[in-house]
Amino acid sequence: MRTLAALAAAALGSGCLYVPYHAAVPGSRLAPDEQSLDVLRGAATREEVLLRLGEPDWAASRDRVFVYTWQSEWGTVLYASPYGGPAGVEPVRGRKHFLVLEFDEAGLLQRAETKTAFRTPAVQELLRDIDAR
Amino acid sequence: MSAVTSALVIAAALTLSCAHTPSRLQPSAKALLPDEWLATIQDGVTTRAGVATDLGQPTVWFEGGRIFAYRLIVEGTRASYPASEERHGTFFISGANLLAWVARKESHDVPLVWELSRDAEYALVLVFDDAGTLRRHVLKRILP
Numbered sequence: 001m002r003t004l005a006a007l008a009a010a011a012l013g014s015g016c017l018y019v020p021y022h023a024a025v026p027g028s029r030l031a032p033d034e035q036s037l038d039v040l041r042g043a044a045t046r047e048e049v050l051l052r053l054g055e056p057d058w059a060a061s062r063d064r065v066f067v068y069t070w071q072s073e074w075g076t077v078l079y080a081s082p083y084g085g086p087a088g089v090e091p092v093r094g095r096k097h098f099l100v101l102e103f104d105e106a107g108l109l110q111r112a113e114t115k116t117a118f119r120t121p122a123v124q125e126l127l128r129d130i131d132a133r
Numbered sequence: 134m135s136a137v138t139s140a141l142v143i144a145a146a147l148t149l150s151c152a153h154t155p156s157r158l159q160p161s162a163k164a165l166l167p168d169e170w171l172a173t174i175q176d177g178v179t180t181r182a183g184v185a186t187d188l189g190q191p192t193v194w195f196e197g198g199r200i201f202a203y204r205l206i207v208e209g210t211r212a213s214y215p216a217s218e219e220r221h222g223t224f225f226i227s228g229a230n231l232l233a234w235v236a237r238k239e240s241h242d243v244p245l246v247w248e249l250s251r252d253a254e255y256a257l258v259l260v261f262d263d264a265g266t267l268r269r270h271v272l273k274r275i276l277p
Contacts, residue, residue: 029254029275047200047260051271054256055193055202063195107196 015082018092020075025093029057031070032099046107056101068099171272174259179267184259192236203257204236204275253277 024030032053039052049066056066072094080087095116102111173179173187184201185191191201236254254276260269 024276030277046195050195050200050202050258051260051269052273054258054273054275055204059193059195 015080017078018075019078021073022075023073025071025073025091028069028071029054031097032068040101040109040112044109046103046109049101049109053099064103064105066101066103068101069096071096171257174257174267174270176267176269179259181261181265181267184267188257189235199261201259201261203259205255205257206236207253207255 036052039048046063046066053068057069058067059065060067074092074094077090077092078088079090098115100111100113100115101109104110174184181198181201188203192204194201253274256271256273256275258271258273259267262268
C-alpha cells in the first residue's frame with residue numbers, strides 16, 4: 001500500500017509522463033534491412049540500389065549522390081508545470097541516420113557511408129564537398 | 134517496504150524504462166496493397182506512358198526517365214474519394230477500397246495532403262528498356 005502511495009506521489013508530483021512506443025518518425029523511413037544493404041557490398045549500379053532501397057530522400061550532383069535517412073521515435077513525454085507553467089507534448093526522438101551513396105559517371109556505386117548526426121547541416125556540408133569535386 | 138526502498142524501486146523502474154534498447158523496427162505484416170491493386174503493371178508489357186496514365190507523374194525519375202520511382206502513401210479505406218484523379222498537384226489513386234496517393238515535391242506545399250492520416254508508405258521503382266517497356270519493377274514497403 002505504501003509502495004502504491006509512493007508511486008502515485010511520484011507520478012503526480014513529477015508533472016511528467018513518458019509514454020513509450022517505437023515508431024519511425026513521420027516522413028522518415030524504416031532502417032534498411034541487412035538483405036537490402038547487401039547490394040552495397042558488390043559492384044552495385046544505381047538501378048540496383050533503387051530497386052533495393054527505393055527512391056532516396058535526397059539526390060545531388062546530377063544523381064551521383066543519394067542520401068537515405070531514417071530516424072526512430074521512442075515515445076512521447078507529456079509534461080505540465082503547476083501554477084500555470086509550461087505544458088505540452090514532446091516526441092522523444094533518436095539520432096537521425098544517413099546512408100550516403102556516391103556513384104561514378106557510369107552509375108556504378110563508388111562509396112557507401114553511414115553517418116549519424118543530430119543536425120542535417122553536417123550532411124549538407126558533405127554534399128557541398130562532393131559537389132565541389 | 135520502507136520509504137527508502139520504495140524510492141529506490143521507483144528510481145530503478147524509471148531508469149530501466151528510459152534505458153531500454155528496443156529492437157529494430159520491422160515492416161508491418163499487415164498487407165495493405167492487394168496484388169490486384171497494381172495489376173496493370175507487368176514487366177515486358179506495361180509502357181512508360183501507360184504507367185504515367187495510371188499513376189500520374191512519378192515522385193522522381195532517374196537516368197533520363199529510364200527509371201521511375203513513386204512514393205505511394207496508403208491511407209486505408211476512404212470510400213468518399215472519387216476515382217483516380219489529379220488533385221491539388223497530387224495524384225490520388227483509389228480502388229479495392231483503398232486510397233493511395235503519389236507523393237511529389239509539390240505535395241509538400243499542399244497542407245491537405247500532409248494532414249491526411251497514413252497507414253503505410255511504399256516505394257514503387259520501375260525500370261524501362263530503351264523502347265519504353267517495363268523491364269523490372271519492385272514494390273517495397275518503406276513505412277511502417
